[in-house]
Amino acid sequence: MNYHSLxxxxxxxxxxxxxxxxxxxxxxxxxxxxxxKPDQADLPVSPxxxxxxxxxxxxxxxxxxxxxxxxxxxPPLNDPLFVAIIPEDELHRVIGDGRAGTLMPAFATVxxxxxxxxxxxxxxxxxxxxxxxxxPLDHSPPAYAITNEPQTIPAVEEHTRRLAxxxxxxxxxxxxDGSGSQGNRSGPGAINAPxxxxxxxxxxxxxxxxxxxxxxGMPTYAEKRGRTAEYEPISTAEIDDLVALLAxxxxxxxxxxxxxx
Amino acid sequence: xFNLLKQIGRxxxxxxxxSDTLMPMMRHPVPREIEGPLGWWYVxxxxxxxxFLIQILTGIGxxxxxxxxxxxxxxxxxxxxxxxxxxxxxxxxxYYAGSGMVVLLLVHMTQVFMHGAYKYPRELTWVLGVFLLxxxxxxxxxxxxxxWDPDAYWGLAVAGSMAGRxxxxxxxxxxxxLGGEIIGGDSLSRFFALHVFVIPGALIAxxxxxxxxxxxxxxxxxxVAGQVVDPNTYDATYxxxxxxxxxxxxxxxxxxxxxxxxxxxxxxxIAAIVGPKGPTAPPDPTLAGANPRPEWPFLWLFGLLSxxxxxxxxxxxxxxxxxxxxxxxxxxxxxxxGERAPSRRPAAVLFVIVAYxxxxxxxxxxxxxxxxxxxxxxxxxxxxxxxxxxxSPVELQGAVVFQYKNCRNCHALDGVGGRRGPDLSNxxxxxxxxxxxxxxxxxTPGGGNMPAYGKQMSANEMTxxxxxxVSLRPEDQLPAGAAETPIxxxxxxxx
Amino acid sequence: xxxxxxxxxATDAPRPGRRTFxxxxxxxxxxxxxxxxxxxxxxxxxxxxxxSVFWVDLGAVGAFPLNQTxxxxxxxxxxxxxxxxxxxxxxxxRNEGKxxxxxxQFRVLSVNCAHLGCPVSWFPQSGLFMCPxxxxxxxxxxxxxxxxxxxxxxxxxxxxxxGRLQIQAPHYPTLQDTLTASAKRCTDSSVxx
Numbered sequence: 001m002n003y004h005s006l007x008x009x010x011x012x013x014x015x016x017x018x019x020x021x022x023x024x025x026x027x028x029x030x031x032x033x034x035x036x037k038p039d040q041a042d043l044p045v046s047p048x049x050x051x052x053x054x055x056x057x058x059x060x061x062x063x064x065x066x067x068x069x070x071x072x073x074x075p076p077l078n079d080p081l082f083v084a085i086i087p088e089d090e091l092h093r094v095i096g097d098g099r100a101g102t103l104m105p106a107f108a109t110v111x112x113x114x115x116x117x118x119x120x121x122x123x124x125x126x127x128x129x130x131x132x133x134x135x136p137l138d139h140s141p142p143a144y145a146i147t148n149e150p151q152t153i154p155a156v157e158e159h160t161r162r163l164a165x166x167x168x169x170x171x172x173x174x175x176x177d178g179s180g181s182q183g184n185r186s187g188p189g190a191i192n193a194p195x196x197x198x199x200x201x202x203x204x205x206x207x208x209x210x211x212x213x214x215x216x217g218m219p220t221y222a223e224k225r226g227r228t229a230e231y232e233p234i235s236t237a238e239i240d241d242l243v244a245l246l247a248x249x250x251x252x253x254x255x256x257x258x259x260x261x
Numbered sequence: 262x263f264n265l266l267k268q269i270g271r272x273x274x275x276x277x278x279x280s281d282t283l284m285p286m287m288r289h290p291v292p293r294e295i296e297g298p299l300g301w302w303y304v305x306x307x308x309x310x311x312x313f314l315i316q317i318l319t320g321i322g323x324x325x326x327x328x329x330x331x332x333x334x335x336x337x338x339x340x341x342x343x344x345x346x347x348x349x350x351x352x353x354x355x356y357y358a359g360s361g362m363v364v365l366l367l368v369h370m371t372q373v374f375m376h377g378a379y380k381y382p383r384e385l386t387w388v389l390g391v392f393l394l395x396x397x398x399x400x401x402x403x404x405x406x407x408x409w410d411p412d413a414y415w416g417l418a419v420a421g422s423m424a425g426r427x428x429x430x431x432x433x434x435x436x437x438x439l440g441g442e443i444i445g446g447d448s449l450s451r452f453f454a455l456h457v458f459v460i461p462g463a464l465i466a467x468x469x470x471x472x473x474x475x476x477x478x479x480x481x482x483x484x485v486a487g488q489v490v491d492p493n494t495y496d497a498t499y500x501x502x503x504x505x506x507x508x509x510x511x512x513x514x515x516x517x518x519x520x521x522x523x524x525x526x527x528x529x530x531i532a533a534i535v536g537p538k539g540p541t542a543p544p545d546p547t548l549a550g551a552n553p554r555p556e557w558p559f560l561w562l563f564g565l566l567s568x569x570x571x572x573x574x575x576x577x578x579x580x581x582x583x584x585x586x587x588x589x590x591x592x593x594x595x596x597x598x599g600e601r602a603p604s605r606r607p608a609a610v611l612f613v614i615v616a617y618x619x620x621x622x623x624x625x626x627x628x629x630x631x632x633x634x635x636x637x638x639x640x641x642x643x644x645x646x647x648x649x650x651x652x653s654p655v656e657l658q659g660a661v662v663f664q665y666k667n668c669r670n671c672h673a674l675d676g677v678g679g680r681r682g683p684d685l686s687n688x689x690x691x692x693x694x695x696x697x698x699x700x701x702x703x704x705t706p707g708g709g710n711m712p713a714y715g716k717q718m719s720a721n722e723m724t725x726x727x728x729x730x731v732s733l734r735p736e737d738q739l740p741a742g743a744a745e746t747p748i749x750x751x752x753x754x755x756x
Numbered sequence: 757x758x759x760x761x762x763x764x765x766a767t768d769a770p771r772p773g774r775r776t777f778x779x780x781x782x783x784x785x786x787x788x789x790x791x792x793x794x795x796x797x798x799x800x801x802x803x804x805x806x807x808s809v810f811w812v813d814l815g816a817v818g819a820f821p822l823n824q825t826x827x828x829x830x831x832x833x834x835x836x837x838x839x840x841x842x843x844x845x846x847x848x849x850r851n852e853g854k855x856x857x858x859x860x861q862f863r864v865l866s867v868n869c870a871h872l873g874c875p876v877s878w879f880p881q882s883g884l885f886m887c888p889x890x891x892x893x894x895x896x897x898x899x900x901x902x903x904x905x906x907x908x909x910x911x912x913x914x915x916x917x918x919g920r921l922q923i924q925a926p927h928y929p930t931l932q933d934t935l936t937a938s939a940k941r942c943t944d945s946s947v948x949x
Contacts, residue, residue: 036536038342038349044542047549059641063664067643071650073660103658103665105881112824112880114549180653189653195724196655199662216650332840414842418873418928419889425930432933436804442927443832445839545841546867547829551875552888567890571904634891636877666882671891681891704902712893712901717883 048116053126056119060107069131070215074104075208080133081220082211085144092124101201142221142236146206146243154244162245165238169209173218173226178249188218197250205243290506292482295513299483302376304520305369310468311521312362312528316400319355320457327407329453331446331544334409338540353532359401361528363558366394371613374592377601378481381492384593386478389471391589396464398558403456405556409449410540415553417444417452423578444546479503484601491598550636560627561620567632568623631680638669638678645675648686652732659729662722666714674733682711689734693742697727810834810925817860817919820851825878825896827867833925847912848878848885849921850896864912864923865898866935871905873928885909910935 050056057069061077069078076082096117098106107113108120115123154162167176170191174180178192190196200208212218219225222233234242274280295303326345328337341348370390373379379387402420406413417439424434440447482502507513542548555563562582569577603610635642644660652660663669671681678684692700701723702715718726731740810833820826825848835843845867852861865885867875874889884901885894893901898909912935913924929935 036350036353036533038536040339040343043339046542046545059637061640062643063638063640063669064644064661066646066649071646073644073649073652073657073664103661103881105665112826112878189655191654193655193724195721195728196658198719198721199658199725330838330840331836331842332838335840415874415889418868421928422868422871422873422930425932431930433804435928435930435933437802439928441805441836442807442834443839443843443845444928445842446836449842543841545844546875547844547846549877550888553874567904571906574904632891633888634886636886636888639879639881667879667884667886670879670886710891710902712884712895712903714882717895 047114048119050119051122053122053130056115056123057126060115061123064103066215069127075204075211076213076215077127078131079211079214080131081137081141081214082207083128083132084137085141085210086207087144088124088128090144091127092121095123096120099201099204101199102204103199139222139233142210142239144207144210146203147236147240149202154248159245159248162241165234165241166245168231169221169227169234169238169242172228178246191246192249192253194250194253197246202243202247205246206239209239209242284510286476287510288508289476289479290503291480291509291513292502292506294483295480295516296507296511300513300516301520302372302483303480304516305365305372307517308521308524309362309365309369312358312365312524313464313468315358315525315528316355316362317461319351319358320461322351323355324457329407329450331409331449334407334449335540335543338408338410342537342540349537350532352537353535354528355404356538357528357531357535359397359404360557361524363397363401365524366397370394371617374609375603375613376481376484377490377599377606377609378484379593379597380490380599380601381495381597383474383478383481384597386471386474387593388590389467389474391586392467393464393471394589395586396460396467399460400456400464401556401558403452403460406449406452407456408539409544411542411544411546411548411551412539412553414444414544414546415551416555417448419553419555426575427579480509481601484603486600486602486605488601489599490601552633552636554630555627557624557628561623562627563630564623564625564627567630568626633679634670634681635679636670639664639667642669642674642678645677645686648674648733652729655725656729656732659725659727659732662718662726663729666718666722666726668726671711685730685733687734687738689731689740690738691741692730693740694727694731696741697730698723701726807927808834811915811917811922812925814847814849814864814921814923817851817916817921820849820862820921822851822853825850825880827878834927845926846875847923847926849914849923860916860921862914862916862921863897864914864921866910866912866926866929868910868929869905870900870907870909870931871903873930876909906931912936 058067061069062072064072064074065077066072066074070076094104095115096106096108096113097111098104105113107115107123109116166178170178173188174191178190180188180190208218210221212220212223214220217225219227221239224231294300323341326337326341326348328334338352341352343349373387373390402416405416421435421439421444424438425431427434436442438448438451440451479499482499554560565581566574566577600606644664648660649657668685669678671679673680673684673686675686676684688697700711701718702713704711704713714723734740812830812833814828814830827846828849829844829846832843832845847867848865850863850865852863855861869876869887869889869892871887871890871892874887876885876887876892876894878885883896885896885898887893887903887905890904892903892905894905894909895901898911900908910926910929912926915922924935926935927933
């Protein structure tokens with residue numbers, strides 16, 4: 001029995017010490033920050049309240065335009081030339097209403113999307129401010145907007161002129177008839193595929209011709225990369241001509257175009 | 262002074278009769294082995310009860326602030342978390358002590374099962390224990406509802422949909438469960454009453470009977486192989502055993518005290534370090550991005566439901582839980598005699614191993630929920646850069662179609678994206694263009710897991726998408742169906 | 757004499773008549789007490805509230821572009837005054853143009869998945885509804901496309917009143933208590949499910 005009571009005393013001391021330690025922990029919890037104390041800042045923000053460009057971009061745009069605004073399958077937004085030429089209103093409109101004739105969907109709630117008008121504006125402003133050129137552009141680039149919607153069946157001399165521009169600016173990589181460098185997986189590939197042309201608008205074509213795909217190695221309208229040494233930047237009218245040529249391929253196919261003339 | 266206290270104590274004792282009634286109960290003899298190391302097997306039930314006491318204490322504390330009204334409950338939870346001093350800690354402790362109670366109940370039940378302690382004459386003690394388990398699970402579910410956030414709202418929705426499948430009276434049960442036509446204040450009040458009055462009341466009543474039975478039937482001796490239980494002789498043998506037993510309120514209780522203290526310290530530490538669970542967003546059912554998940558004790562059921570084919574789903578929802586509970590109830594009636602030692606009961610050991618493996622695997626599946634589409638993947642999960650570089654314009658557009666048509670919500674690329682369907686990073690080595698067109702157009706035949714996209718995309722979209730998918734293969738591998746592939750195909754396995 | 761003999765039995769021996777009567781009386785009274793207590797209480801606990809019909813305005817017909825699905829959230833009139841944000845309810849409305857008689861045709865679908873009630877999301881690009889819980893998928897018309905749902909989405913009762921789209925306030929829909937069945941029940945009150 002003595003042995004028992006000794007045991008009792010020992011465990012009592014042990015228990016006392018333990019409760020002292022626990023008590024200290026609890027006292028501390030009242031005063032300073034224990035790691036378990038929740039922070040109101042961690043509360044989830046309701047989706048329509050998000051007003052942070054990075055967060056909005058990551059959840060809504062990164063899927064197609066790439067995590068950093070480039071190297072996505074859709075045209076890069078993290079491209080100083082693109083940011084320089086696209087008017088903010090236009091960017092706002094494209095994000096909100098989508099781009100007809102392309103796979104760019106409408107994100108504004110009025111169009112069945114998930115972003116408030118404020119968020120669309122924030123994204124447009126964000127693209128403009130985040131990815132603008134550090135240094136001023138060394139020459140004035142062509143206008144973003146397409147000037148005149150091309151005629152599908154042009155006159156012969158007009159067609160010849162367009163082909164000449166194409167040979168000068170594009171054929172080096174995309175081949176004489178737009179069918180790309182055949183059999184080479186690393187080549188830039190065909191741009192005369194009907195399915196490709198059907199899913200891209202003239203305005204989007206113009207934009208790609210101007211800005212190129214710097215992330216994937218396609219030169220801008222002005223760069224000599226992949227072109228002849230005497231290559232001069234094409235003019236805004238010549239870009240429209242190229243768009244017209246591609247539009248013609250879209251409607252009748254590039255080989256048919258060649259046969260027509 | 263001491264004498265005065267003693268006198269006061271005696272005054273009460275004469276009137277209450279504590280030393281005549283309660284003391285003998287506390288000092289009831291228990292088998293001598295419990296004083297030894299084998300006694301450590303007997304500590305889980307009391308520890309679960311200790312945590313239950315914490316639940317009562319913290320529950321009362323939370324009820325002082327919590328408002329069980331649909332328009333105020335969330336705010337009062339935020340108040341507890343951020344304003345009320347130590348409110349966050351009480352919420353955390355209530356959650357983790359409750360979780361600990363479930364864990365300890367399971368351990369306690371497993372120990373009783375493995376040691377055959379449920380056999381004659383303790384069948385009813387086991388049955389009461391099953392009631393206690395049901396009550397505890399009920400507390401967990403109703404408690405999750407009181408954490409009035411989207412998980413609570415959609416948890417009720419899922420429970421309502423399941424109950425709605427009961428033949429004939431389903432709609433009535435749904436009405437009873439929700440307390441009205443929609444999920445709202447009536448539902449919350451209902452679950453508040455369940456969580457605070459009905460289930461705890463039942464739990465305390467069952468616990469009282471359970472404890473009474475422990476006293477009445479005594480604690481079983483640790484099992485010894487070869488010592489079989491025979492209802493005809495057991496009582497006499499056990500009576501002999503107790504003659505050389507030790508009082509419970511002595512060294513025997515020390516292990517309980519020590520282990521319970523340890524359990525308390527662990528839950529206190531976890532609560533202080535991890536903090537309270539939720540609430541997340543307000544319980545607004547129109548908020549986008551709802552992704553309801555059940556509490557962890559129910560994840561296995563969530564997993565089982567999601568992995569079962571739709572044809573047996575209603576059975577698993579409505580009948581399976583009844584079967585599980587029935588089996589638990591029937592355990593002591595299936596065998597209430599014979600061997601108790603696990604070494605002589607391989608079937609029982611195997612049952613426990615299989616049950617826990619299944620529970621563990623299903624809980625893991627339930628926690629990772631690979632069957633749930635990732636609703637934001639199409640716009641938020643970037644196409645991996647190596648699937649963008651060196652792709653033709655057509656293939657790039659195919660990648661955009663892949664995102665645009667929400668394929669990514671179910672199909673991962675390079676492990677990122679939904680996991681409901683297969684990862685398509687190498688699909689070009691497995692399927693030809695024609696096979697892909699067939700798969701995308703028709704989905705899973707018979708309306709399985711993949712919808713038919715035939716009418717959901719244009720021919721051009723299909724063309725570029727399939728071009729992209731065919732291009733998804735390692736540099737050094739040929740596309741599926743390429744003539745050069747020297748693969749030995751079994752007859753009929755072509756294509 | 758009769759009185760005397762009665763008195764004797766009353767004082768000297770048990771009085772079976774009165775005792776039996778008392779037993780019966782207490783049994784009957786206890787039964788009555790149990791019934792008058794339990795009938796209303798059980799009725800309170802298990803009774804159904806009468807389902808009222810409310811029409812909810814979702815907006816002018818012109819606000820719904822042709823063949824586009826739009827999410828509309830509204831405050832459900834089936835609410836309690838203390839329901840707070842939980843009373844908010846969402847539906848998907850789709851303008852399906854005019855029928856031969858020139859009347860506007862709509863399709864209004866509940867957000868609750870027919871599988872287990874989780875909220876489905878609309879993806880206009882693929883024209884599919886997807887459920888975040890178990891991956892049920894539906895087409896734009898609410899028909900089941902794939903996954904575990906045992907049926908298509910729940911359709912709400914709708915009408916056009918003075919050029920505005922209205923729907924019947926939806927209760928929480930389940931497989932045996934859909935939103936269209938309840939409409940029928942309300943118009944024909946003799947049918948009780």
